[in-house]
Amino acid sequence: MLWLLFFLVTAIHGELCQPDAENAFKVRLSIRTALGDKAYAWDTNEEYLFKAMVAFSMRKVPNRETTEISHVLLCNVTQRVSFWFVVTDPTKTYTLPADEIQSAIRMNRNRINNAFSLNDQTLEFLKIPSTLAPPTDPSVPVWIIIFGVVFCIVIVAITLLVLSGIWQRRRKNKGPSEVDDTEDKSENTITIENGIPCDPFDTKGWHINDTFMPEDERLTPL
Amino acid sequence: MASTPGPDPLEDSSEDERPKWDNKLQYFLSCVGFAVGLGNIWRFPYLCQSHGGGAFLIPYLIALAFEGIPLFHLELAIGQRLRRGSIGVWKAISPYLSGVGLGCFTVSFLISLYYNTVLTWVLWYFLNSFQHPLPWSTCPLNLNQTGFVEECQGSSSVSYFWYRQTLNITIDIDYSGSIQWRLLVCLAACWAILYLCVIRGIESTGKVIYFTALFPYVVLTIFLIRGLTLPGATEGLIYLFTPNMQTLQSPRVWLDAATQIFFSLSLAFGGHIALASYNPPRNDCEKDAVTIALVNSMTSLYASIAVFSVLGFKAANDYGRCLDRNILSITNEFEFPDQSISRDEYPDVLTHLNATQPERLAGLHLESCRLQDFLDKSASGTGLAFIVFTEAILHMPGAPMWAVLFFAMLFTLGLSSMFGNIESVITPLLDMGILPKWVPKEVLTGTVCLVCFLVATCFTLQSGNYWLEVFDKYAASLNLIIFAFFEVIGVVYVYGMERFCDDIEWMTGRRPGFYWRVTWKVISPLLLLTFFVAYIVFLVWTTLSYKAWNPQYKQFPSRQEKSYPGWVQAICALLSFLPALLVPGVALAQLPIWRRQKQENVQQNIRLKLQVSEVSDSEVR
Numbered sequence: 001m002l003w004l005l006f007f008l009v010t011a012i013h014g015e016l017c018q019p020d021a022e023n024a025f026k027v028r029l030s031i032r033t034a035l036g037d038k039a040y041a042w043d044t045n046e047e048y049l050f051k052a053m054v055a056f057s058m059r060k061v062p063n064r065e066t067t068e069i070s071h072v073l074l075c076n077v078t079q080r081v082s083f084w085f086v087v088t089d090p091t092k093t094y095t096l097p098a099d100e101i102q103s104a105i106r107m108n109r110n111r112i113n114n115a116f117s118l119n120d121q122t123l124e125f126l127k128i129p130s131t132l133a134p135p136t137d138p139s140v141p142v143w144i145i146i147f148g149v150v151f152c153i154v155i156v157a158i159t160l161l162v163l164s165g166i167w168q169r170r171r172k173n174k175g176p177s178e179v180d181d182t183e184d185k186s187e188n189t190i191t192i193e194n195g196i197p198c199d200p201f202d203t204k205g206w207h208i209n210d211t212f213m214p215e216d217e218r219l220t221p222l
Numbered sequence: 223m224a225s226t227p228g229p230d231p232l233e234d235s236s237e238d239e240r241p242k243w244d245n246k247l248q249y250f251l252s253c254v255g256f257a258v259g260l261g262n263i264w265r266f267p268y269l270c271q272s273h274g275g276g277a278f279l280i281p282y283l284i285a286l287a288f289e290g291i292p293l294f295h296l297e298l299a300i301g302q303r304l305r306r307g308s309i310g311v312w313k314a315i316s317p318y319l320s321g322v323g324l325g326c327f328t329v330s331f332l333i334s335l336y337y338n339t340v341l342t343w344v345l346w347y348f349l350n351s352f353q354h355p356l357p358w359s360t361c362p363l364n365l366n367q368t369g370f371v372e373e374c375q376g377s378s379s380v381s382y383f384w385y386r387q388t389l390n391i392t393i394d395i396d397y398s399g400s401i402q403w404r405l406l407v408c409l410a411a412c413w414a415i416l417y418l419c420v421i422r423g424i425e426s427t428g429k430v431i432y433f434t435a436l437f438p439y440v441v442l443t444i445f446l447i448r449g450l451t452l453p454g455a456t457e458g459l460i461y462l463f464t465p466n467m468q469t470l471q472s473p474r475v476w477l478d479a480a481t482q483i484f485f486s487l488s489l490a491f492g493g494h495i496a497l498a499s500y501n502p503p504r505n506d507c508e509k510d511a512v513t514i515a516l517v518n519s520m521t522s523l524y525a526s527i528a529v530f531s532v533l534g535f536k537a538a539n540d541y542g543r544c545l546d547r548n549i550l551s552i553t554n555e556f557e558f559p560d561q562s563i564s565r566d567e568y569p570d571v572l573t574h575l576n577a578t579q580p581e582r583l584a585g586l587h588l589e590s591c592r593l594q595d596f597l598d599k600s601a602s603g604t605g606l607a608f609i610v611f612t613e614a615i616l617h618m619p620g621a622p623m624w625a626v627l628f629f630a631m632l633f634t635l636g637l638s639s640m641f642g643n644i645e646s647v648i649t650p651l652l653d654m655g656i657l658p659k660w661v662p663k664e665v666l667t668g669t670v671c672l673v674c675f676l677v678a679t680c681f682t683l684q685s686g687n688y689w690l691e692v693f694d695k696y697a698a699s700l701n702l703i704i705f706a707f708f709e710v711i712g713v714v715y716v717y718g719m720e721r722f723c724d725d726i727e728w729m730t731g732r733r734p735g736f737y738w739r740v741t742w743k744v745i746s747p748l749l750l751l752t753f754f755v756a757y758i759v760f761l762v763w764t765t766l767s768y769k770a771w772n773p774q775y776k777q778f779p780s781r782q783e784k785s786y787p788g789w790v791q792a793i794c795a796l797l798s799f800l801p802a803l804l805v806p807g808v809a810l811a812q813l814p815i816w817r818r819q820k821q822e823n824v825q826q827n828i829r830l831k832l833q834v835s836e837v838s839d840s841e842v843r
Binding site for chain 1: 346353362363367368369408411414415418421426553554559560662664
C-alpha cells in the first residue's frame with residue numbers, strides 16, 4: 001500500500017514537472033561565465049536554495065503565503081546547468097498559474113540573483129522578461145556642461161581680442177596725429193625770397209610716383 | 223642681383239600693410255594643416271584597402287608626381303609672386319581669367335559651409351565623450367522597460383546614436399523635418415571657434431596653427447602605438463597592405479587615385495594661393511611644394527596604419543563575438559556544460575555535431591563567422607568616424623579617453639583645413655577692398671563667419687546629412703578640375719612660361735628644371751583633361767541616388783537606395799556647373815570693361831608724364 005502511494009506521488013510529481021508542462025518554467029544558469037574560477041558546483045544543496053528562493057517569492061504574493069519549499073518541484077537538471085520547475089498548491093494536485101509565478105519572480109528577481117551571485121544574463125528564466133534598469137541620467141547632461149565651458153571661453157576670448165584690436169587702433173590714431181601737429185607748426189613759417197613765398201613742396205598732398213621708386217626698395221634684402 | 227630686373231611693380235601702395243607670416247614655420251604649418259584634413263584619415267585608408275592594398279600606392283604616387291606636385295608648386299609660386307588672393311591673381315594675369323578666381327572663391331565658400339558642419343558633428347561627439355559609459359555603448363530602453371528601442375535593437379547602439387540621437391534623420395530628403403537645436407548650438411560654437419582663430423587673418427591663425435597642425439600628429443602616434451598593441455591589429459594591417467595587382471586594370475582605381483591626390487592637397491581652392499601671398503617675395507616655393515606634398519602623403523600612410531590596426535582589432539573582436547554567439551547557441555541547445563567549448567575547439571565540435579545531429583544543428587541557424595567578412599566591412603567618410611571607429615573604441619579599455627582623443631584630433635584636423643578655406647574666402651575680399659579702409663578686419667571676418675553660419679543652419683535640419691552628401695559629391699569635384707585646368711593653362715600659356723620661369727628664378731634662385739616645364743606644359747593639362755572626361759563619364763554612368771536611413775525598410779539596417787527627386791537633381795546640376803560657368807561668363811563680361819579701362823590707363827599715363835616733367839622742371843629751377 002505504501003509503495004503504491006509512493007509510486008502515485010512520484011508519478012504525479014513527474015507529470016506536474018516536465019519540460020514544456022503547463023505552468024512550468026525553464027531556468028538556465030551560466031555560473032562559470034559569471035564567476036570564472038570562483039564558480040561553485042551545482043549540487044542538490046544549490047537546488048534546495050533555489051527552491052527556497054522561489055518559495056520565498058511566492059509567499060510574498062497575496063493568498064500564497066503558505067507556500068513551502070516542498071511545493072517547488074525541479075526536474076530535468078542538465079549539465080548546462082538548466083532545469084524546469086513548477087510550483088504546486090499545498091495539496092500537490094495542480095500547479096499554480098504561470099502569470100502568478102511570473103510576477104512573483106519579477107518582483108524578487110534581484111534577491112534571487114544575489115542569492116546565487118549571478119545577474120539577469122547569467123541566471124535566465126526563459127519566458128520571464130526581466131525589467132531592465134534604466135541608465136542613470138544625470139540631471140544636467142554632461143555634454144551641456146562641457147559645451148558651456150568651451151563656449152564661454154571662446155566668447156570671452158573673442159571679446160578680449162576685439163577690444164584689444166579697438167584699443168590698438170585708438171593708440172595708432174593718436175600717434176600719427178601728434179606727429180602731424182609738429183609738422184603743421186613748422187609749415188606756419190613761410191620763407192620769403194625775393195618777395196616771392198617759397199613753397200617748394202606741395203606738403204598738403206603727397207603723390208607717390210611708383211615709376212620713380214628706387215631700385216633698392218624693390219629688392220628685399222637677403 | 224642687380225642684373226636681373228625685379229618683378230614688375232604690380233603691387234600698389236598698400237604693399238607695406240600686407241600681413242606677413244611671423245616665421246617660415248607658421249607658413250609651412252598652415253599649408254600642411256590646410257592640405258592634411260579629414261580625408262587623410264577617412265578616405266585614403268578606405269581607398270587603399272578597397273583598391274588592392276599596397277598596389278594602390280602605384281597610381282597614387284604617379285598621380286602625385288605628375289599632377290599633384292606640379293599643380294601645387296604652380297599655385298604656391300603664383301600666389302607668392304603676385305601677392306594676391308585667388309581673385310586678384312587671376313585678374314592680374316588676365317582680366318578674362320578673373321572668372322577662375324571668382325569660381326575658386328565661390329567653391330571655397332560652398333565647401334566652408336558643409337565642412338564646418340562635419341566639424342559640428344565631431345564637436346558633438348567630442349562633448350559626449352566625457353562620460354563613462356559612453357552614450358553610444360547601450361541602447362535606450364523602450365517604454366515598458368522590458369527591452370531596448372526597436373530601431374536600436376534592429377541596427378546597433380552606435381548606428382542608433384548617430385542616425386537618431388545626433389542627426390534625427392528623416393527617411394527621405396524631401397522631408398526636411400525641424401532644426402535640431404543640439405546641432406545648432408554646436409554649429410554656433412564651431413563658427414565662434416573658427417572666428418576666434420581667423421579674427422585677424424593670418425596674425426591669429428599663425429598663432430593657433432602651431433597647436434592645430436601638430437596636435438593631430440601627436441594623437442595619431444598615440445593611436446598607432448595603442449593600435450599596434452591590440453589583438454587583431456596585424457590581421458588588419460596585412461589585409462590593408464596586401465597588394466592585389468589585378469585591381470590596377472580597372473580605370474576606376476586610377477580615377478580614384480587622381481581624385482584623392484587632387485582633393486587631398488586641396489588644389490584649385492585658392493587657399494594655397496592666399497597663404498603663399500603673405501610670404502616674403504624671395505622664398506623657395508619649389509622646396510615648400512615638394513616638402514608639403516610629401517608630408518601630406520606620408521600623413522595619409524601613417525594615418526592608414528593607425529586606422530587599420532584599430533579596424534583589425536575591431537574585426538577580430540567582432541569575429542570572436544560571432545563565435546561566442548554560435549558557441550552559446552550550441553551550448554544551450556545541446557545542454558553542454560557552461561564554458562565547455564573554447565573558440566579553438568569550436569570547429570571540431572561543429573563537425574562532430576554535423577555528423578551526429580545535423581537536423582538539430584540546422585535548426586539553430588548559426589551565423590557563418592569568417593574573419594575576412596568582418597575585415598571587409600570597411601567604411602569611409604562619416605561612416606568610418608562615427609560608426610565603425612566609435613564602436614571599435616567601445617571595446618578598448620579606457621574608452622572615454624580614446625574617444626576624447628580621437629574626436630579632438632578630428633576637430634583640430636578639420637579646423638586647420640578650415641583656416642585655409644576661410645582664408646581663400648577672406649583674402650580676395652580684403653584685396654578687392656569690399657569694405658572701406660576704416661572698417662577693421664575683425665568686422666569683415668565676423669561678417670563672413672556670420673553669413674556662413676546662417677546659411678549652414680540648413681544642414682542642421684533633419685535631412686541635413688542628405689544635403690551634405692549632395693554638396694560633398696557635386697559642389698567641389700567637377701568645378702575644381704576645371705579651375706585647375708584653367709590655372710595651368712592660364713599661367714603657362716597666358717602669363718607665359720618664360721616669364722613664370724624668370725619669376726621663379728628670381729624668387730628661389732634657380733630656374734625650374736625639365737621636369738617642371740614638361741609637367742606644366744604638357745603632362746598636367748593632359749592629365750587634367752583626361753581626369754575631367756573620365757569624371758563626366760563616371761557621373762553620367764551612375765544614377766543620381768542616395769542611401770536613406772529608413773527603419774521601416776525591409777532590409778533594415780541596410781540603407782535604402784533612393785533616387786533624388788527632380789528639384790534636388792536640379793540643385794546638383796547647379797552646384798556642379800554654376801561655379802565653372804563663371805569662367806566664360808566673367809570673360810565675356812570683361813570685354814567692354816577692359817576696353818574702357820584701357821582708355822583710362824592711357825589717359826592716366828599721359829597725365830603722369832606731364833606731372834613728371836613739371837616736377838623735373840621745378841627741380842632744375
